[in-house]
Amino acid sequence: MITHYKQYPPNVTKVYSYFECRRRNEAQFSEVVFFGLQYLLKKYLAGPVVTEEKIQEAKVFYQLHFRQAVFDEEGWRKILEKYDGRLPIRIKAVPEGKVIPRGNVLFTVENTDPDFFWLTNYIETMLVQMWYPITVATISREFKKILAKHLKATSGSLEGLDFKLHDFGYRGVSSQESAALGGAAHLVNFCSTDTVAGVLMAQRYYGCPMAGFSIPAAEHSTIISWGRHREKEAFESLLDQFPTGCVSVVSDSYDIFNACKHIWGGKLRERVLERGDDSTLVIRPDSGDPAETVIEVIRILEECFGSSVNSVGYKLLPSNLRIIQGDGIDLSSVKEILEKLRDEGWSMENVLFGCGSSLLQKINRDTLNCAFKCSYVESNGKGMDVYKQPITDPSKRSKRGRLSLRRNSDGFIETVEHGVGKPEEDMLVTVFENGSILQDYLLEEIRKNALLWEEEDPNCYQHNRDDLQAGEPLQKHIINGVP
Amino acid sequence: APPVCYSIQVTHYKQYPPNTSKVYSYFECREKKTDSTKDRKVKYDKTVFYGLQYILHKYLKGKVVTPEKIQEAKEVYREHFQDDVFNEKGWNYILEKYDGHLPIEIKAVPEGSVIPRGNVLFTVENTDPECYWLTNWVETILVQIWYPITVATNSREQKKILAKYLMETSGKLEGLEYKLHDFGYRGVSSQETAGIGASAHLVNFKGTDTVAGIGVIKKYYGTKDPVPGFSVPAAEHSTITAWGKDHEKDAFEHIIKQFPSVPVSIVSDSYDIYNACEKIWGEDLRSLIVARSPSAPLVVRPDSGNPLDTVLKVLEILGKKFPLEENNKGYKVLPPYIRVIQGDGVDINTLQEIVEGMKEHRWSIENISFGSGGALLQKLTRDLLNCSFKCSYVVTNGLGVNVFKDPVADPNKRSKKGRLSLHKTPSGDFVTLEEGKGDLEEYGEDLLHTVFRNGTIVKTYSFDEVRENARLKEGELKELLR
Numbered sequence: 001m002i003t004h005y006k007q008y009p010p011n012v013t014k015v016y017s018y019f020e021c022r023r024r025n026e027a028q029f030s031e032v033v034f035f036g037l038q039y040l041l042k043k044y045l046a047g048p049v050v051t052e053e054k055i056q057e058a059k060v061f062y063q064l065h066f067r068q069a070v071f072d073e074e075g076w077r078k079i080l081e082k083y084d085g086r087l088p089i090r091i092k093a094v095p096e097g098k099v100i101p102r103g104n105v106l107f108t109v110e111n112t113d114p115d116f117f118w119l120t121n122y123i124e125t126m127l128v129q130m131w132y133p134i135t136v137a138t139i140s141r142e143f144k145k146i147l148a149k150h151l152k153a154t155s156g157s158l159e160g161l162d163f164k165l166h167d168f169g170y171r172g173v174s175s176q177e178s179a180a181l182g183g184a185a186h187l188v189n190f191c192s193t194d195t196v197a198g199v200l201m202a203q204r205y206y207g208c209p210m211a212g213f214s215i216p217a218a219e220h221s222t223i224i225s226w227g228r229h230r231e232k233e234a235f236e237s238l239l240d241q242f243p244t245g246c247v248s249v250v251s252d253s254y255d256i257f258n259a260c261k262h263i264w265g266g267k268l269r270e271r272v273l274e275r276g277d278d279s280t281l282v283i284r285p286d287s288g289d290p291a292e293t294v295i296e297v298i299r300i301l302e303e304c305f306g307s308s309v310n311s312v313g314y315k316l317l318p319s320n321l322r323i324i325q326g327d328g329i330d331l332s333s334v335k336e337i338l339e340k341l342r343d344e345g346w347s348m349e350n351v352l353f354g355c356g357s358s359l360l361q362k363i364n365r366d367t368l369n370c371a372f373k374c375s376y377v378e379s380n381g382k383g384m385d386v387y388k389q390p391i392t393d394p395s396k397r398s399k400r401g402r403l404s405l406r407r408n409s410d411g412f413i414e415t416v417e418h419g420v421g422k423p424e425e426d427m428l429v430t431v432f433e434n435g436s437i438l439q440d441y442l443l444e445e446i447r448k449n450a451l452l453w454e455e456e457d458p459n460c461y462q463h464n465r466d467d468l469q470a471g472e473p474l475q476k477h478i479i480n481g482v483p
Numbered sequence: 484a485p486p487v488c489y490s491i492q493v494t495h496y497k498q499y500p501p502n503t504s505k506v507y508s509y510f511e512c513r514e515k516k517t518d519s520t521k522d523r524k525v526k527y528d529k530t531v532f533y534g535l536q537y538i539l540h541k542y543l544k545g546k547v548v549t550p551e552k553i554q555e556a557k558e559v560y561r562e563h564f565q566d567d568v569f570n571e572k573g574w575n576y577i578l579e580k581y582d583g584h585l586p587i588e589i590k591a592v593p594e595g596s597v598i599p600r601g602n603v604l605f606t607v608e609n610t611d612p613e614c615y616w617l618t619n620w621v622e623t624i625l626v627q628i629w630y631p632i633t634v635a636t637n638s639r640e641q642k643k644i645l646a647k648y649l650m651e652t653s654g655k656l657e658g659l660e661y662k663l664h665d666f667g668y669r670g671v672s673s674q675e676t677a678g679i680g681a682s683a684h685l686v687n688f689k690g691t692d693t694v695a696g697i698g699v700i701k702k703y704y705g706t707k708d709p710v711p712g713f714s715v716p717a718a719e720h721s722t723i724t725a726w727g728k729d730h731e732k733d734a735f736e737h738i739i740k741q742f743p744s745v746p747v748s749i750v751s752d753s754y755d756i757y758n759a760c761e762k763i764w765g766e767d768l769r770s771l772i773v774a775r776s777p778s779a780p781l782v783v784r785p786d787s788g789n790p791l792d793t794v795l796k797v798l799e800i801l802g803k804k805f806p807l808e809e810n811n812k813g814y815k816v817l818p819p820y821i822r823v824i825q826g827d828g829v830d831i832n833t834l835q836e837i838v839e840g841m842k843e844h845r846w847s848i849e850n851i852s853f854g855s856g857g858a859l860l861q862k863l864t865r866d867l868l869n870c871s872f873k874c875s876y877v878v879t880n881g882l883g884v885n886v887f888k889d890p891v892a893d894p895n896k897r898s899k900k901g902r903l904s905l906h907k908t909p910s911g912d913f914v915t916l917e918e919g920k921g922d923l924e925e926y927g928e929d930l931l932h933t934v935f936r937n938g939t940i941v942k943t944y945s946f947d948e949v950r951e952n953a954r955l956k957e958g959e960l961k962e963l964l965r
Contacts, residue, residue, distance in 0.1 A: 006741045007722035009734070015725065044674070064710040065694065068745055121721050128669035171626040171872075172865040176542075177675035194491050199563060210562040217491045220898075221619050221874035222498035224886040225506065234500075241497045245566055255891040288892025357864045364857040365670040372669075374721035386724040388753040392788030
């Protein structure tokens, strides 16, 4: 980035770039949730970000790093002098929370002052990190689609959907900052989390006082510390310490099946049954094959506690007894578990899920093919549409010219290239200009934007969405109200 | 911000057995004895221990609580749990008795140490019986050490691959430390991750574009050199495409002239990598390239297509346009003023494929360097090395008890028992002693050293020491070349 100011054609006065999640033919995910830009703007780009001190520091540093003087000291000092250190950049973006099909422009960046053409791609690295909150929010929402389908089918409603996928990812993510950002992205779709940093980020950057909730829960250390043969005492103590409200107890320290059958379903059976309706015991397996374990556990619990049938004919454990599966959960295992449960006649109301690395870490920039590319430059007063188009990979082709995003007459969202888009149709909104943030999205509206169509119209019948091809669902989504 | 932790830990002070006065936990990269699920090509038998010092400095040392933070935490957790479960009393105790310093002790292997899987790497215990709950409160932040450990380990495994093929095809290891360049800045999940991950890669290499890593090293480890990592001027697509489709040659010419006396890397696949190599580099601008000194080569960068196929084809084309030499191992080398860097689709598996493919086609690894982004710094999880933090010993009612988990459905998840220590056997192997057996002094001294006690960092490692501990050893190199 540092040396690029020397590489552009002479007399360049504008560099205009954009960000997209490129479309891929056999892609698993056809639409993405736009989220996270406000955090980056507030934390790193707003206000006077260039100071004399930083310029000096950078100058010395880059001399050593490149073993020669390549740092554009003059350029940065001009920003300091002319704009008091504020960045002469304009960023236009899709409103946060909006769900946009792959292959569309999501935000654009351009310099507002001809002297600072090099600034657009200087901030690229930081802006490309948008891949992360976008991908977490998108994957989290894909989970929600699966959960919604099964919940609706086996219970008749979507009640409790927001709490069905709990964020367990804090320890498995690469840093505190990622935990906060990823944790907040999950909270676009759900209200259930152990990643406190995400809750704090949503508070601080998205104006939500408390975006996520949790319940008291055991972990292995608080069970095994009682000793190998005192698992019952450990469990009982938990019931004593948390007599009301929900409590989650990990039960596989030694033998999950024995714990369910002889401790929960045996020695402590009465204690479990006497708990109030809002004082649910949530049993947590944490090893073995996820689907098999859940099925076996629910069978044992049925044996010990009985079951009833809900209004759509699926079985329910007693209302104060539930299971949370928080090990080995990803998009395919959750589907497998739900299908097996359904086949065995169980309602999804009986289970909750926890997800760690699959939600917050097991993703990368290639998951949604996120890319930031230059599409338009101006030099010698003339504008020119630019692009890359490597013969070695057509999917890496980039868009050309100035871009806008609109909903066309058929209801599809599409990107208009070559600068011919009509401003009044443009869904992109200026969010940042010359150091100032111009839009402040609250998590509340972001959540509304990201709702599933089923959530917006709860009376809709269940559709089978699994086998729809890439083009088709867009229309249905749009007509049914998903933005 | 309130004292950092996972929600799950907030209520744990109520869950331990009554009269518990000590909770002792440890961290390891578990061995996976039955890996039937995947046929992993890379075994990761040993791990590089790195990154604890960053966590200690940034999150655990000194005064970590204030009355304001306690109040804020109380409010946040009240809303988060819809109940008053926060251990306000416990935190006030720490504030008053220790002025907000954490009464815990952490013992660890020296940073940079390369240790076989399944061994204890660090232990944590409370030093004040009232604060038994603190050990696992700090678990969340400490478990994030999985990340620098995994980046450093994966980076080092790639160094072994490069060393092997470089030695075999050239007879020397010159330039090894610049053969894998960090391109990962844009592909990580946050700025903080970039810094940590990049620093972990620099344990093994010296080439990086992720400058945040250098900041982490300087601030938390220190080096004798002014900087621990270097880069070269490089083009990216925008600086080529901004000239327009018909002006790729003008773009190339301009950029190569801007940097006459240092290596310059120029991405050449914006439209047609093969045409760029053959016609533009190979003909139109040939005279500019051959005039460059060996210390300032043009580095041609493909960035699309199948990595091995593209590299071989690029080498073939350049080999026709520029005079090749055969080195003393019988492998082809381009003249020193031109090189190739492959920075797309490089992970530990494709790296192996490319260097092997090059060797098969008689190309020396001297011709090439690699860049890796997502695979180096992001495409990693805690499961790769099975990083795990578990309680192994408690003291309740004055009695020490060795504790462990042993889930019936997964023997791999079994944890160690009791107080642990790490030793070297007479034959030089590492062994973890459990159940306090290290006290018997059969195996000599414990390799775990106290690095943190009661809020103070008592032992630090410089980045130079870390690099020294992690370097490829004679024995390893011999093993690789067999």
